[in-house]
Amino acid sequence: MSVPFPATxxxxxxxxSSLHLPRKRRLVVIGxxxxxxxxxxxxxxxxxxxxxxxxxxxxPRGNYDRLMLSPVLSGEKIFADIVTHDDAWYAARGIDCRxxxxxxxxxxxxxxxxxxxxxxxxxTLVIATGSAPFILSVPGRDLPGVVTYRDLExxxxxxxxxxxxxxxxxxxxxxxxxxxxxxxxxxxxxxxxIHLMGHLMERQLDPAAGYxxxxxxxxxxxxxxxxxxxxxxLGRDRVEAVLLEDGTVHSADLVCMAxxxxxxxxxxxxxxxxVERGIxxxxxxxxxxxxxxxxxECVEHRGQLFGLVAPLYEQASVLARSLLGEPAVFAPVQTxxxxxxxxxxxxxxxxxxxxxxREDIVFRDPGRxxxxxxxxxxxxxxxxVMYGDTADGAWFHGLIRDRADIxxxxxxxxxxxxxxxxxxxxxxxxxxxxxxxxxICGCNGVCKGTIVDAVQAGATTLDAVRRVTxxxxxxxxxxxxxxxxxxxxxxxxxxxxxxAGMCRCTDHSxxxxxxxxxxxxxxxxxxVMQELGWRSVGGCHSCRPAxxxxxxxxxxxxxxxxxxxxxxxxxxxxxxQKDGTYSVVPRMWGGVTTPQExxxxxxxxxxxxxxxxxxxxxxxxxxxxxxxxxxxxxWADLNRAGLVSGHAYSxxxxxxxxxxxxQFCRFGTQDSTGxxxxxxxxxxxxxxxxxxxxxxxxxxxxxxxxxxKDIGVICVESGFVISVAGAAGMExxxxxxxxxxxSEDEAVELVTAFVQLYxxxxxxxxxxxxxxxxxxxxxxxxxxxxxxxxRRALVARFELSQSVYRKDPWAELSxxxxxxxxxxxxxxxxxxxx
Amino acid sequence: MTMFVDVxxxxxxxxxxxxxxxxxxxxxxxxxxxDDRVFALQDRCPHKGGPLSEGLVHGTSVTCPLHNWVxxxxxxxxxxxxxxxxxxYPVRIQNGRIQVSADLIARSTAA
Ligand code: SRM
Ligand SMILES: Cc1cc2nc3c(=O)[nH]c(=O)nc-3n(C[C@H](O)[C@H](O)[C@H](O)COP(=O)(O)OP(=O)(O)OC[C@H]3O[C@@H](n4cnc5c(N)ncnc54)[C@H](O)[C@@H]3O)c2cc1C
Ligand code: SF4
Ligand code: FES
Numbered sequence: 001m002s003v004p005f006p007a008t009x010x011x012x013x014x015x016x017s018s019l020h021l022p023r024k025r026r027l028v029v030i031g032x033x034x035x036x037x038x039x040x041x042x043x044x045x046x047x048x049x050x051x052x053x054x055x056x057x058x059x060p061r062g063n064y065d066r067l068m069l070s071p072v073l074s075g076e077k078i079f080a081d082i083v084t085h086d087d088a089w090y091a092a093r094g095i096d097c098r099x100x101x102x103x104x105x106x107x108x109x110x111x112x113x114x115x116x117x118x119x120x121x122x123x124t125l126v127i128a129t130g131s132a133p134f135i136l137s138v139p140g141r142d143l144p145g146v147v148t149y150r151d152l153e154x155x156x157x158x159x160x161x162x163x164x165x166x167x168x169x170x171x172x173x174x175x176x177x178x179x180x181x182x183x184x185x186x187x188x189x190x191x192x193x194i195h196l197m198g199h200l201m202e203r204q205l206d207p208a209a210g211y212x213x214x215x216x217x218x219x220x221x222x223x224x225x226x227x228x229x230x231x232x233x234l235g236r237d238r239v240e241a242v243l244l245e246d247g248t249v250h251s252a253d254l255v256c257m258a259x260x261x262x263x264x265x266x267x268x269x270x271x272x273x274x275v276e277r278g279i280x281x282x283x284x285x286x287x288x289x290x291x292x293x294x295x296x297e298c299v300e301h302r303g304q305l306f307g308l309v310a311p312l313y314e315q316a317s318v319l320a321r322s323l324l325g326e327p328a329v330f331a332p333v334q335t336x337x338x339x340x341x342x343x344x345x346x347x348x349x350x351x352x353x354x355x356x357x358r359e360d361i362v363f364r365d366p367g368r369x370x371x372x373x374x375x376x377x378x379x380x381x382x383x384x385v386m387y388g389d390t391a392d393g394a395w396f397h398g399l400i401r402d403r404a405d406i407x408x409x410x411x412x413x414x415x416x417x418x419x420x421x422x423x424x425x426x427x428x429x430x431x432x433x434x435x436x437x438x439x440i441c442g443c444n445g446v447c448k449g450t451i452v453d454a455v456q457a458g459a460t461t462l463d464a465v466r467r468v469t470x471x472x473x474x475x476x477x478x479x480x481x482x483x484x485x486x487x488x489x490x491x492x493x494x495x496x497x498x499x500a501g502m503c504r505c506t507d508h509s510x511x512x513x514x515x516x517x518x519x520x521x522x523x524x525x526x527x528v529m530q531e532l533g534w535r536s537v538g539g540c541h542s543c544r545p546a547x548x549x550x551x552x553x554x555x556x557x558x559x560x561x562x563x564x565x566x567x568x569x570x571x572x573x574x575x576x577q578k579d580g581t582y583s584v585v586p587r588m589w590g591g592v593t594t595p596q597e598x599x600x601x602x603x604x605x606x607x608x609x610x611x612x613x614x615x616x617x618x619x620x621x622x623x624x625x626x627x628x629x630x631x632x633x634x635w636a637d638l639n640r641a642g643l644v645s646g647h648a649y650s651x652x653x654x655x656x657x658x659x660x661x662x663q664f665c666r667f668g669t670q671d672s673t674g675x676x677x678x679x680x681x682x683x684x685x686x687x688x689x690x691x692x693x694x695x696x697x698x699x700x701x702x703x704x705x706x707x708x709k710d711i712g713v714i715c716v717e718s719g720f721v722i723s724v725a726g727a728a729g730m731e732x733x734x735x736x737x738x739x740x741x742x743s744e745d746e747a748v749e750l751v752t753a754f755v756q757l758y759x760x761x762x763x764x765x766x767x768x769x770x771x772x773x774x775x776x777x778x779x780x781x782x783x784x785x786x787x788x789x790x791r792r793a794l795v796a797r798f799e800l801s802q803s804v805y806r807k808d809p810w811a812e813l814s815x816x817x818x819x820x821x822x823x824x825x826x827x828x829x830x831x832x833x834x
Numbered sequence: 835m836t837m838f839v840d841v842x843x844x845x846x847x848x849x850x851x852x853x854x855x856x857x858x859x860x861x862x863x864x865x866x867x868x869d870d871r872v873f874a875l876q877d878r879c880p881h882k883g884g885p886l887s888e889g890l891v892h893g894t895s896v897t898c899p900l901h902n903w904v905x906x907x908x909x910x911x912x913x914x915x916x917x918x919x920x921x922x923y924p925v926r927i928q929n930g931r932i933q934v935s936a937d938l939i940a941r942s943t944a945a
Binding site: 003086089091092463467469536537538539540543544545564565567568571572576578579580821824825826827828829 | 841846847848849850851853854855856857858861864865867868880881882883884885888889890891892893895899900902904914916917918921922928938939
């Protein structure tokens with residue numbers, strides 16, 4: 001098979017071709033960003049083997065969804081969620097990745113690309129270096145603490161500012177600046193936005209919409225300073241404040257400059273390619289050198305620059321075809337803008353400047369904070385701005401793009417598609433009325449027809465539609481619309497397929513399944529799956545552990561725990577490590593230990609060659625890096641010294657942290673250590689919907705950090721103050737007061753009843769603070785505190801369950817009968833040696 | 835023709851579970867499904883090397899214990915949006931005994 005551009009160019013290539021070896025075309029790509037990511041997808045899908053690809057990236061990682069940095073910043077997502085191409089993806093396509101290696105020079109004469117670390121020859125080169133943030137040339141701009149907003153490093157710097165509750169100033173009130181501001185504010189920073197113009201996002205919004213946006217941002221605690229020109233950034237060793245031309249000073253621990261971007265063209269300029277504001281490309285994405293192509297934010301096409309992904313994806317598909325020798329022409333389409341800040345719904349498309357011959361139609365609903373403006377010219381819609389209610393954005397955008405004549409619906413146009421057939425109808429009908437060519441996902445250019453086709457071909461879940469069409473897989477703001485298209489296509493079948501189900505195997509919610517287990521008397525996983533109509537044969541990794549928990553919580557005496565439905569840690573009673581070894585954490589009741597226990601731990605560490613012994617954050621000791629086959633032997637040794645499983649791996653009772661309390665401390669009011677040990681001995685071994693941790697402090701100085709635990713007890717002169725539903729992991733939240741009592745026995749009873757109520761009602765994998773937020777603390781109090789009979793019944797049910805589960809799993813699994821199961825079943829390396 | 839070698843009894847593996855066979859090529863995970871079929875796969879997830887033998891088995895799929903990638907045991911192919919292939923080996927049940935491809939020894943001796 002011949003490739004479109006035979007490799008005849010460089011001397012090296014000529015030498016090789018004299019050997020008559022068919023050689024893959026050498027493609028070098030500079031920049032692993034969103035545009036080149038899409039290009040590589042197209043290329044490797046279409047011609048898996050045609051290219052030998054080398055990919056350089058300045059960032060020390062491959063491609064991720066840059067748009068989604070904002071949800072990462074605000075805490076709605078973590079970085080791992082937004083990686084679009086991981087190591088395995090590149091490896092599977094044989095792409096030679098050189099991440100963390102910025103290219104420093106392109107040698108066009110010899111067709112070689114150089115980074116500081118390596119040089120690579122190319123037959124074809126693609127430049128996809130994106131753009132660089134614009135930096136104001138004011139004094140102080142180089143101070144530590146001044147960041148831009150472009151990549152993961154910037155995002156992490158801003159996250160740190162928010163976590164510490166510091167003052168942050170964002171310079172620039174455009175799309176990026178506002179997403180940065182909202183993200184830092186969501187993390188707890190005090191944020192001020194300084195914007196040069198009279199209203200926010202002036203390029204996308206008119207003043208009225210800009211005003212509504214500013215009001216919404218101020219409501220969430222973000223200060224906005226419009227018409228603010230930055231004069232200097234002040235600070236000695238790092239940034240301390242921002243000084244404006246009008247004399248205002250805003251104090252700042254962090255400054256984010258988000259005033260715009262400029263195409264990253266330096267390499268191209270140095271290589272004497274034709275560069276205007278961006279690298280000049282033709283309709284096939286070719287630069288002034290026929291062997292060099294460019295795409296993404298670094299290019300200029302017919303005088304136009306690009307700053308949103310939709311046209312870049314289009315470029316990627318055009319360039320892929322060009323490289324494969326197919327004719328393709330890039331013709332950019334109108335892109336619409338949305339802001340990814342939860343609670344600020346805005347949409348703008350087209351041109352809405354005031355001009356001769358233009359006419360506005362405006363709709364306002366001050367009560368609901370809604371503003372819509374359509375700009376008409378010659379019976380056509382040329383621009384639209386909407387704030388507050390943007391559901392009809394796609395419809396308006398379609399009218400602009402198609403240059404539709406709107407004479408007939410002029411009077412009701414602004415009310416949206418639902419009104420065009422006369423009476424107002426529901427939103428589904430409006431979506432149903434959209435033509436197949438209506439664009440639904442702006443980022444990926446997916447129109448309604450494509451989604452409908454995918455749904456009709458069997459993609460009946462949002463996940464499946466994302467996979468097949470890519471709709472809603474970039475910035476995610478169109479998710480609701482995609483679901484409406486699905487609903488319009490599937491009708492009632494979609495209502496049934498709504499995401500309320502526990503997982504893909506069933507449409508029943510967690511709550512319904514629990515209820516049915518109880519009312520129908522279902523007592524095994526197969527019984528649940530059969531009676532409730534599971535779609536899959538054996539469930540999945542998401543429903544089986546949940547069902548196993550619900551069943552054992554409901555039928556403690558009859559149900560037998562299903563080990564094979566447990567995640568690895570709970571199945572093996574140890575935490576799996578990244579290399580497949582395990583960690584072992586023995587219980588240290590209330591954080592108290594003895595020389596004899598410490599000796600046994602030290603001996604075990606020696607005997608099994610433990611690479612790390614670590615004191616945990618939970619007042620006990622972790623032996624990390626133990627081989628699976630050693631686990632039962634180590635447990636048996638520890639058991640002999642009286643040590644039992646610490647359940648550091650379970651959705652169950654973890655640690656009870658205590659302080660020294662009255663026994664030694666000059667401030668201690670009660671025996672907090674003793675109470676902690678008593679509670680740990682009572683609660684250990686119980687399975688719960690998620691892990692449960694306690695803290696018991698001897699006085700309000702609270703050295704055991706009781707006020708951020710699932711359950712905390714603070715001892716005071718008059719007794720015990722019990723609070724619940726704290727968090728100190730991915731979220732941080734102070735506990736809420738449950739009850740106070742003078743009696744230690746009553747304190748123990750209240751804690752036990754709370755744990756049992758949680759066990760009986762919470763959805764699997766909800767920590768207590770999530771569950772209490774759903775059911776309300778008042779209801780919890782009514783069951784646990786106020787109604788004494790209900791409290792006693794909870795305690796009794798807990799005790800019944802503990803009659804089965806209050807025992808050491810390590811002792812049970814380290815018997816001579818069990819031990820062999822922890823080793824390989826056969827060893828063929830030994831046979832080979834014979 | 836594939837030659838087979840005995841590695842143990844079917845009942846050595848719990849239903850919906852797996853056991854490991856050590857070979858010079860690395861560990862091979864032998865899975866048993868709820869309906870007593872067996873599959874042999876390389877015990878290394880293509881994502882970050884997780885031991886698939888410790889994964890949750892459902893139907894003829896297994897979920898990697900480290901980050902939940904799901905593999906079809908019949909083909910070794912990653913499911914859903916993830917991409918990756920785990921090597922599979924011939925395996926069969928004869929009179930309640932599990933046998934894997936003898937290549938796993940041969941290759942080792944050759945090594
Ligand atoms: C060992 C330890 C870190 C240390 O070296 O100190 C640790 C280690 C792990 N934590 Fe932790 N956490 C440890 C104390 C904590 C604490 C502090 C505390 O308990 O006082 C927290 C914050 C409080 C809390 O529980 O929220 C904590 C919040 C988490 C979270 C976030 C939970 C959340 O709902 O936000 C996870 C993830 C999860 O559970 O889903 C987690 C998960 C993990 C896992 C199990 C990750 C995993 O699934 O493999 C780590 C196991 C490592 C291993 O192989 O041993 N760990 N983890 C600590 C063990 C304490 C113990 O003795 O049992
Ligand atoms: C926080 C944020 C939010 C956004 N939100 C939206 C949105 O909601 N909607 C939307 O449409 N767009 C949004 N954008 C814009 C969108 O992300 C960009 O348009 C898109 O990423 C540009 O793609 P690209 O491939 O051209 O450049 P990039 O994705 O920036 O990739 C370029 C890559 O090239 C690398 N590089 C540069 N120079 C070199 C060199 N010399 N050698 C090697 N590598 C080099 C860079 O490190 C970078 O990884 C957002 C951008 C940001 C930063
Ligand atoms: S914080 Fe916890 S989960 Fe994260 S790396 Fe440390 S031990 Fe592991
Ligand atoms: S190692 Fe298997 S999913 Fe990550």
